[in-house]
Amino acid sequence: MISNEIRYFLAxxxxxxxxxxSEQLFVAVSAISRQIQRLENQVGVPLxxxxxxxxxxxxxxxxxxxxxxxxILEMEYALAEIKGLKAVRRTLIRVACTDGLAFTLLPRMIxxxxxxxxxxxxxxxxxxxxxxxELLRSGECDMAxxxxxHAERGVEVIGSWPAPVLLVMHQSHPLASATHVTLNDVxxxxxxxPQQNTTVRQLFELASHMSGNLIEPVITCDTFSTxxxxxxxxxxxxxxxxxxxxxxxxxxxxxxxxSVGIDQLSQRNxxxxxxxxxxxxxxxxxxxxxxLQQMNALEEPLRQRWKP
Numbered sequence: 001m002i003s004n005e006i007r008y009f010l011a012x013x014x015x016x017x018x019x020x021x022s023e024q025l026f027v028a029v030s031a032i033s034r035q036i037q038r039l040e041n042q043v044g045v046p047l048x049x050x051x052x053x054x055x056x057x058x059x060x061x062x063x064x065x066x067x068x069x070x071x072i073l074e075m076e077y078a079l080a081e082i083k084g085l086k087a088v089r090r091t092l093i094r095v096a097c098t099d100g101l102a103f104t105l106l107p108r109m110i111x112x113x114x115x116x117x118x119x120x121x122x123x124x125x126x127x128x129x130x131x132x133x134e135l136l137r138s139g140e141c142d143m144a145x146x147x148x149x150h151a152e153r154g155v156e157v158i159g160s161w162p163a164p165v166l167l168v169m170h171q172s173h174p175l176a177s178a179t180h181v182t183l184n185d186v187x188x189x190x191x192x193x194p195q196q197n198t199t200v201r202q203l204f205e206l207a208s209h210m211s212g213n214l215i216e217p218v219i220t221c222d223t224f225s226t227x228x229x230x231x232x233x234x235x236x237x238x239x240x241x242x243x244x245x246x247x248x249x250x251x252x253x254x255x256x257x258x259s260v261g262i263d264q265l266s267q268r269n270x271x272x273x274x275x276x277x278x279x280x281x282x283x284x285x286x287x288x289x290x291x292l293q294q295m296n297a298l299e300e301p302l303r304q305r306w307k308p
Contacts, residue, residue, distance in 0.1 A: 005039040006068055008032045009047070013065050017054035066137075073139045073278065091283035092121045096132045096141035098198070100245040101270075103224045106145060108247065113290050120283050128197045136275050142284050144273040145291075147199045147242065152273070159272040159292045161299050163242040165203050165265040166257040168250065170235050181258050183213040192227040192239040193217040199268055200240055207262045231255070243302040244270055270295070 011021035012032065022029045040047050047061035057065055097106055102124065110122050125135060133152045135141045144155075147163055167181065175181050175189070194201045208215055218237075219230055227239045228246070232253055243250075243257055250257060259265070272291055274280065280288075 002072065005035045005042075008035045009039055010065070010068065012036060012048070012055055013057050013061065016056065020054075069139045070278070091119065091281055092123060093143070093281075093284055093287055094123045094125070094141040096125045096127060096135040096144040096146075098129055098132055098146045099126055099194070099222060100147065100198075100200070100224045100241055101145050102126045103228070103245055104247045104249055105244050109291060109294055112294070113287055117283070117286070120287065129199055130197070136273060139275060139278070142274070142280070143288060144271075146271060146273065147268045148271045148273075149199055149203075149267055149269075154276050155273045156276040157271050158274055158288055159295060160269045161244075161271075161295055162266070163244055163268045163270040164259060165200050165207075165240050165268065166243060166259055168231060168239050168241055168246065168255055168257055169237075170231075171254045171256050172235060173238070173256075174236075175238070175258065176256055178258075181260055183208055183211050183215065183260060183262070186238060186260070187213055187215045190218040190234055190237040191215055192219045192221075192230050192234075192237055194224065194227065194240075195220050195222045197222070200242070203265055203267060204240055207260070207265050211262065242268070242270065244298070247298075247302075 008021065008025065008027070008031075011025050012018060015021045015024060018029045018032055021027075021032055025032070036048070043060070043064065045060045046058060047064055048055040049058045095106065106124065114120060125141060127135060129146055129148065132141075132144050132146045133155065136144045136152075137154045143158075167175070167186065169176055173189075175185055178185065193204065196202065196205070219227070221227055224241060224245060228249070231237050231239050246255070246257070249255070272288060272295070274284075274288070
């Protein structure tokens with residue numbers, strides 16, 4: 001139901017070049033180029049900036065792509081309703097999240113939800129904060145769960161919970177029993193940190209700079225699982241995350257969470273997000289309601305787990 005012009009346009013927009021789109025579609029470069037030129041003639045303006053390395057959507061192209069994707073999604077939703085798939089059965093929910101939430105929180109929530117809704121399937125994409133927002137805006141996911149510092153354009157916040165940056169350490173760690181923990185205290189121990197494209201690292205770096213404690217990590221990684229397992233095997237090590245990230249794992253592995261009394265480390269929220277103005281399936285509404293209930297029930301017990 002999508003014309004070749006639109007299909008080729010989206011392929012080039014997504015891949016960034018005619019040759020990459022050709023490989024994806026198994027269509028000759030010349031045919032794709034002709035269809036895009038025809039589309040640009042119909043629209044009346046160029047939709048791409050042409051460069052030696054490929055093609056990038058210009059401002060007009062971004063506007064056109066946004067509306068094309070939105071129309072395609074609405075058509076898919078209409079077809080799903082016609083086929084009787086609006087009920088909570090045989091439905092795929094596409095979720096985007098940041099890495100820390102993919103570690104334990106989201107898998108646990110999905111497993112619990114599917115006990116009563118076994119027909120609902122899930123596709124999870126893990127991305128950076130910027131990547132999650134783009135996946136949601138472009139319609140490549142139905143909902144998002146991520147740590148956020150500010151409101152995102154084109155995003156509806158369904159639920160929001162405080163998610164301060166906390167230190168994670170073994171119960172036997174010298175700082176575990178300290179009356180008050182400072183960043184200067186942290187600098188004396190091996191530190192495992194996520195990479196700089198994460199909100200938790202950005203806030204930690206900001207707090208470190210403002211306090212004059214520039215701490216060099218012994219290991220960095222964009223996967224929290226790696227940092228977690230390094231911590232388990234290094235009794236004096238520290239890492240950072242939110243209480244939502246480790247859930248029951250902290251208690252299971254003899255770890256505790258400690259806060260550092262710095263305002264910058266308390267600026268994050270965990271947000272449940274959906275694309276603004278987009279229709280939602282019955283299954284998606286039921287799942288988001290389930291998440292809201294679960295997260296509201298979790299918030300206070302988790303808050304009590306970390307020491308000030």
